[in-house]
Amino acid sequence: METESEQAPEPVSTEHVAAFRRFNRYFTRRIGALDDHYLGQDRPLGEARLLFEIGDGASLRDLRGRLGLDAGYLSRMARALQAQGLVRVRVPAHDNRLRILEPTPAGRTELKEQNRRAEALAAGLLSGLTAGQRAELTGAMATTRRLLRLAGIAVELVDGASVDARACLAAYAADIDARFPEGFEATDLVRPEEVSGDAGAVLVAYEEGRPVGCGALRRLADGVGEIRHVWVHADARRLGLARRLLDGLEREARTRGLQVVRLDTHAVLTEAQAMYRACGYTEIPRYDDNIHASHWFEKRLAAGDRDEDGV
Template identity: 75%
Template sequence: MEPVSTEDVKALRRFNRYFTRRIGALDDHYLGQDRPLGEARLLFEISEVSEVSEAGDGASLRDLRSRLGLDAGYLSRMIRTLEAQGLVRVSVHPEDSRLRVAELTPAGRVEVKEQNRRANSLAEGLLSGLGAAQRGELTAAVAVAERLLRLAAITIEVVDGSSADARHCLAAYAADIDERFPEGFDPSALVRPHEVSGAAGAFLVAYEEGRPVGCGALRGLAPGVGEIRHVWVHPGARRLGLARRILGGLEREAVARGHRVVRLDTHAALTEAQAMYRACGYAEIPRYDDNAYAAYWFEKRLRVR
């Protein structure tokens, strides 16, 4: 990984200071309402989670902690404050007594509606000082910033191939490609845990806000030769550049295990994967395995320090 320059750090911090001041994040009466940004954001998140929930029955405190990156004690204090103000009610999840669920009261829904109106007005006011072309430039830049900040915040960890997160990702990968392959996909073709754990190989899982959103596996083929398998990204985390990050992590794991070459294969239907491998320095080679789902085979020589 390339070191981060001091100028890049200063530029990001300068933008953070300007933006938080400009939107009123430092004001204890955010958007002119009688609460700080933290409480306002918590109300908004409870509303958002409730809207996408099939039951529409609020948000678990565990999910809220993960979404907002909050300490459990701090979240509990904010929840109690909002409860005391009659904006939130907390109950036990009907299907899991270990989970506490927060939902908006009618008064809470009224406040969130007004919060959204004021936030929209603030955003409109910021944009009104620009021409149409400039607004387009700004919104495009914001989209790029959001994509890159999401990618930067995702962590990639080596986990045991038999772990719950590894098996979850592989099951999602198998279901995904089963829909894409004309002939379907048999999960028995997935790597075995012992092939991608310990000295034999590595299994990487990408996490966004504590949730697994991608994976990739490395196993040994021969002395000095590794094989990359099952590079997958959750649909909600695609087009961030995450697949390339996972691929780079697998290559570093290969180098650490003494592999000078890595190989992989891919299905004819996965045209985006083929393009990515070529862009990342992989060269097409003759068939090296008997994978019934493969139509293309690639190889890359690694720089071993």
């Protein structure tokens, strides 16, 4: 998903699109996703997946967000499972607006059998490969999942005072407070007015509607900006999201006519230092009075770094 603050650096080739669709067609056919009797049971994949996601119990609200389903479609599937005696609906005493789906004993029995059949299907597919080929396949699937997660994350420009911006920055402060020997105070975060409008920017990364990362940019002087508080939620790390946020902040800097961006980092954040160097930042002398900083970096945003659309 692209936003005005995050344009794709280059168009997607027709070859890549065709390969992606070809894999989807093969995989969905191979695992039986098109069969109205998924895994040989008397229901299609959608209902089987919903029963799996319900597990020991889940609200319709959580299921809708987790599966990304239309509310009407989800309700119809839930009613179908209820009519078959596989789930029941409970309204919790603390909130009569919630509808909790819970498996019945019959539902638990079917889910157990569904899991057994799914594991047998996977084992059957893998049995035709050598141990080395299985390792290669499972590694490729892990890479595929990581890249698909990254592709599905939307990075959006938000107001510096927005709820999501301040929540992400507060989470950043809590994380580094636990890592810095001297601690970190939330009062050291950038102020909303420093990173809003012409003064700067805040980018927030969303995965399925949930904020999972952020980064801020503020103007230091004519033509010079500073990148602050690049943070990724623990659940979304090792996807490549931090680099994506950094790249987005650099694009925001170019949009504002900045030719140089600077940043500082703490001695314990060795992974951040490695990322900055890999992204073209060079170490420079101290440029600020940040008591938490021990390394200072700079990157020149040459005209050749501009996006193809001129942004």
